[in-house]
Amino acid sequence: MDPITELLAEVLEEIRPRDAGAPADYIPELASADPDLLAFSVVGPRGRVRSVGDDHAEFTIQSISKPFVLALALAEKGRDAVLGRVGAEPSGEPFNAISLEPVTGRPANPMINAGAIATSALIPGDDVDDRTARIVDMLSAFAGRSLWVDEAVYASESLTGERNRALAHLLKSHAVIDGPVDVAVETYFRQCSLLVTVRDLAVMAATLAFGGVNPVTGRRVVDERVARDVLSIMSSCGMYDYSGEWLLRVGLPAKSGVSGGLMAVAPSQFGVAAFSPRLDTHGNSVRAVALVEEASERFGMHLLEPHESVASPALSLHGDDTARVVRLGGELGYAGAERIVAILRDVAGGLPEDVPVTVDARELGRTHPGALVALRSEFEDLPNWIWLSE
Structure with a gap:
């Protein structure tokens, strides 16, 4: 077992004794879940899936489908069209609350049920099957394998989903959703009934x-801006009326589901997921929350922690007084560009004017626009300097 997997296993066993909470009981099929199931998984930049516990146990994705259907809506319709039907503000209320704007009827955000129904209604398709097929294709691309609907859970959700139908009728009355209410609601029920494992969620x-690039398959699933928009909303709305405290304690965009799943995102570092059916009063898994909180602390994944590598990108100097090469690596943001410019000025000041200097940027993983502006202005005053980027 490698050191990271050992650490995951250690955290899992520390959390295992906690037995607070209970499986969701308002959907009969979820109430029968084994409350002792527990799993934890992490996926890094090279696509290696590390998991411990009951990592092959299947459960329905439930509300964790919401960010990915939002991604599909953003990809299909664009941000402005989506925001015309659903907001991006935290509701501060439970997931099934009637959080609608007083005049427009627009739901507070896509992570609560009303907003998720409005988002699902934006997915093109003539009927429930067409829309569901598009959603399944998108979520399967995110997971890197084919997903399918648990028909028993779907039937249970549909049978007991009168509150969601009521929300949909309210949305329809405000013209937030187009087309038949039953198509929007049944599509939503089916997306929530997709079967996943904790490995899939990670x-x-x-x-x-x-x-937006799946690190396991190497496939680009959505545009980078779509992924960024989804994470932005997850960071403030993904944990319902616990979202503020979650951001304080864990500091990661996250989404929970009432089947006991929880996924969290450390941008450019990891995808993390946990599963345990026992829920707290917010509808979040008690042990999954504890697992991810502990992992964030041990792995240093809090979004608002300082990251020196952004301000100090990798840099090395080579050559002599007849020619110099400056090699750059890592991510180059505006703050890092300031450091690079200062070093380039020092190098230029110590060399004769006719000595060529090559800046090799081929190993840079990412360069932000502001950094390019800063470097370009510097190079205008250095005629003997060469920039290599390919």
């Missing part, structure tokens, strides 16, 4: 972490 989270 891969899906990692795909968001790496700008």
Whole structure:
């Protein structure tokens, strides 16, 4: 067992004795879940899936489908069209609350049920099957394997889903959703009934972490801006009325589901997922929350921690007084560009004017626009300097 997997196993066993909470009981099929199931998984930039516990146990994705259907809506319709039907503000209320704007009827955000129904209604398709097929294709691409609907859970959700139908009728009355209410609601029920494992959720989270590229398959699933928009909303709305405290304690965009799943995203680092059916009063898994909180602390994944590598990108100097090469690596943001410019000025000041200097940027993983502006202005005053980027 490698050191990271050992650490995951250690955290899992520390959390295992906790037995607070109970499986969701308002959907009969979820109430029968084994409350002792527990799993934890992490996926890094090279696509290696590390998991411990009951990592092959299947459960329905439930509300964790919401960020990925949002991604599909953003990809299909664009940000402005989506925001015309659903907001991006934290509701501060439970997941099934009637959080609608007083005049427009627009739901507070896509992570609560009303907003998720409005988002699902934006997916093109003539009927429930067409829309579901598009959603399944998208979520399967995020997971890196084919997913399918648990028909028993879907039937249970549909049978007991009158509150969601009521929300949909309210949305329809405000013209937030087009078309038949039953198509919007049944599509939503089916997306929530997709079967996943904790390994799937970790891969899906990692795909968001790496700008929409699935690190396991290497496939670009959505545009980088779509992934960024989804993570932005997850960071403030993904944990319902616990979202503020979650951001304080864990510091990661996250989404929970009432079957006991939880996924979190450490941008450019990891996708993390946990599973345990026992829920707290917010509808979040008690042990999954504890697992991810502990992992964030041990792995240093809090989004608002300082990251020196952004301000100090990798840099090395080579050559002599007849020619110099400056090699850059890592990520180059605006703050890092300031450091690079200062070093380039020092190098230029110590060399004769006719000595060529090559800046080799081929190993840079990412260069931000502001950094390019800073470097370009510097190079205008250095005629003997060469920039290599390919």
